[in-house]
Amino acid sequence: MDSLLITGGNRLKGSITVNGSKNAALPIMAACILTEGETVLKGVPQLEDIRHLSALLEKLGVNVSRDEKGNLRLKVEDEMNCHAEYELVRKMRASVCVMGPLLAKRRRAQVSLPGGCNIGDRPVDLHIQGFQCLGAESDLVGGDIYLKAKKLKGAEMFLGGPFGSTVLGTANVLMAATLAEGVTVIESAACEPEVIDLANYLNACGARIIGQGTPRITVEGVKELHGCEHTVIPDRIEAGTFMMAAAITNGDVLINNCRLDHLMAVVDRLRAIGVNVERKGDAVQVSSSRRLEPVSVTTQPYPGFPTDLQAQIMALLALADGNSIITEKIFPDRFVHVAELNRMGARLRKEGPTVIVEGVKNLVGAPVMASDLRASAALVVAALVAKGKTKISRVYHIDRGYERIEQRLAAIGAEIQRVPE
Numbered sequence: 180m181d182s183l184l185i186t187g188g189n190r191l192k193g194s195i196t197v198n199g200s201k202n203a204a205l206p207i208m209a210a211c212i213l214t215e216g217e218t219v220l221k222g223v224p225q226l227e228d229i230r231h232l233s234a235l236l237e238k239l240g241v242n243v244s245r246d247e248k249g250n251l252r253l254k255v256e257d258e259m260n261c262h263a264e265y266e267l268v269r270k271m272r273a274s275v276c277v278m279g280p281l282l283a284k285r286r287r288a289q290v291s292l293p294g295g296c297n298i299g300d301r302p303v304d305l306h307i308q309g310f311q312c313l314g315a316e317s318d319l320v321g322g323d324i325y326l327k328a329k330k331l332k333g334a335e336m337f338l339g340g341p342f343g344s345t346v347l348g349t350a351n352v353l354m355a356a357t358l359a360e361g362v363t364v365i366e367s368a369a370c371e372p373e374v375i376d377l378a379n380y381l382n383a384c385g386a387r388i389i390g391q392g393t394p395r396i397t398v399e400g401v402k403e404l405h406g407c408e409h410t411v412i413p414d415r416i417e418a419g420t421f422m423m424a425a426a427i428t429n430g431d432v433l434i435n436n437c438r439l440d441h442l443m444a445v446v447d448r449l450r451a452i453g454v455n456v457e458r459k460g461d462a463v464q465v466s467s468s469r470r471l472e473p474v475s476v477t478t479q480p481y482p483g484f485p486t487d488l489q490a491q492i493m494a495l496l497a498l499a500d501g502n503s504i505i506t507e508k509i510f511p512d513r514f515v516h517v518a519e520l521n522r523m524g525a526r527l528r529k530e531g532p533t534v535i536v537e538g539v540k541n542l543v544g545a546p547v548m549a550s551d552l553r554a555s556a557a558l559v560v561a562a563l564v565a566k567g568k569t570k571i572s573r574v575y576h577i578d579r580g581y582e583r584i585e586q587r588l589a590a591i592g593a594e595i596q597r598v599p600e
């Protein structure tokens with residue numbers, strides 16, 4: 180297992196390019212199960228999570244390959260296997276997004292129920308509820324969810340839960356509804372840009388979906404879907420992470436391939452902290468040259484502040500000039516980074532789903548451990564400015580969501596290297 184060795188203190192300067200979105204690419208890849216013909220996906224990042232889903236899709240009879248231009252090509256070759264095994268689902272929870280496509284296209288699915296993970300409980304009850312509304316039967320046996328339906332029928336449904344809408348739940352039901360008979364209306368649908376990208380991909384394949392990006396999505400079922408060519412949206416979470424990295428180092432970084440309209444809640448908080456954020460066409464310039472102001476941050480479903488940037492903004496606010504309050508409203512236990520940041524000299528106190536951040540003057544390098552993707556990203560952000568050396572072990576967590584992070588940050592001035600353990 181590799182580690183990252185980071186010596187803090189360098190101002191980040193120059194330009195960095197955001198990759199295609201992991202969380203948009205994953206459900207779109209699963210959606211290929213629904214289609215006849217080939218899908219060509221542009222901008223799919225080279226990440227562990229993408230490799231895990233590719234391996235699962237291969238087992239489900241989808242041929243997945245990268246062409247010479249780096250595009251991902253997917254084509255269904257065999258529709259016999261409908262079983263997503265524990266070994267693969269365990270490695271990546273997003274594997275559950277094969278449920279909807281398998282059910283709609285092959286009329287049955289057996290998908291291992293994912294366990295909890297380091298960010299807390301991850302139920303799929305809303306996904307199942309949506310499938311049941313479409314007429315599917317479901318059963319849980321030996322840790323596997325069995326779904327079957329002679330045919331799916333369009334229905335009106337409410338898909339909100341105790342923590343609001345569900346991103347992959349909306350994606351799953353949306354995918355299933357594309358081939359259902361009649362019209363489906365999903366109320367309290369997730370509005371995240373990744374859901375819009377999925378709907379746009381499906382429409383390009385012949386689906387009839389309207390309302391994506393709003394809490395009411397309407398799907399008119401069609402008989403079949405064909406392949407298409409699609410470019411995945413830029414990764415707003417990677418872009419936001421680079422913004423935090425630029426801000427914490429008092430840097431001046433041009434972030435290319437960045438959709439500012441997907442990041443307005445983040446920009447709002449960064450500006451309140453005193454960070455300069457300026458749109459430059461398809462790029463965004465982020466700079467900072469003074470002590471940071473403390474602020475309150477509450478994570479919420481889109482367009483609110485994303486839970487996937489909560490850890491990174493906590494690292495930033497650890498150095499603010501006063502006390503900040505961060506409240507997690509999506510995954511109330513998503514705080515594995517708190518103890519690790521405290522090892523680096525931060526003063527963070529967790530009280531239920533809230534962390535009180537008492538700003539300190541400096542962070543200090545220390546050996547720390549990555550235990551979740553975004554928590555690891557927060558440790559990298561903190562290490563970029565911490566005095567001395569930080570060794571972040573278990574880097575495979577960060578490789579799940581950020582491609583060659585050390586090379587890309589080194590290119591804008593960070594002192595960072597990967598060391599095998």
Ligand code: EPZ
Binds near residue numbers: 203486
């Ligand atoms: C997606 O997970 C993302 N993953 C997560 O990113 C992200 O943190 C999350 O959305 C929230 O934005 C992918 O897109 C692959 P949810 P998802 O269903 O869809 C509760 C990262 O770091 N809930 O929107 O699984 C759930 O417990 C990852 O890249 C139910 O109660 O999240 C949570 O409290 C981590 N029942 C809330 O809803 C359900 O059936 C939102 O979860 C489903 C969810």
